[in-house]
Amino acid sequence: MRPADLRAVGEVRQELRQLLSRWAPPGSGELEEVATLLTSELVTNALVHAKGGAVVTATLTDRLRVEVRDFVSRRPEPRAPTTDGTSGRGLMLVRSLADAWGIRSHGVGKSVWFELGGGPA
Structure with a gap:
C-alpha cells in the first residue's frame, strides 16, 4: 500500500482559512481554529485509512458544514x-x-461531516 500524501492536509487547512476569512464575523478566531483542527483530523483519517484519496467540501450558510468523503465503505469508530x-x-x-x-x-x-456556528443543529 502506498503511504498517504499528508501534504494535502496543510493545503486543505489553508483553503478553509481563506474561505472562513470571507465569512466569519469579527472575533470568530476560535471558530476558525476549531474548524481547521476538525477538518485536519478528518482529512488525515481519510488519507491514512482509505485508499484513493478524499474529497473535501465546505459549505457556508449561517453555519459551516465540512464533509470529507472517501471511497471505503468501512465506517470509522471512535x-x-x-x-x-x-x-x-x-x-x-x-x-x-x-x-x-x-x-x-x-x-x-x-x-x-461536522457543523459549527449558529448554535446546535
Whole structure:
C-alpha cells in the first residue's frame, strides 16, 4: 500500500482559512481554529485509512458544514487514544467540539461531516 500524501492536509487547512476569512464575523478566531483542527483530523483519517484519496467540501450558510468523503465503505469508530501513539483522537475531538457531526454512507464510500456556528443543529 502506498503511504498517504499528508501534504494535502496543510493545503486543505489553508483553503478553509481563506474561505472562513470571507465569512466569519469579527472575533470568530476560535471558530476558525476549531474548524481547521476538525477538518485536519478528518482529512488525515481519510488519507491514512482509505485508499484513493478524499474529497473535501465546505459549505457556508449561517453555519459551516465540512464533509470529507472517501471511497471505503468501512465506517470509522471512535476509540480511546493510546498513551504512546498518535491515533484515536480525531473522532473524539470531532464529537466533543462540533455542534453536530455524523457519517453518511454512499454507494461507494462514505462522508464524515461536522457543523459549527449558529448554535446546535
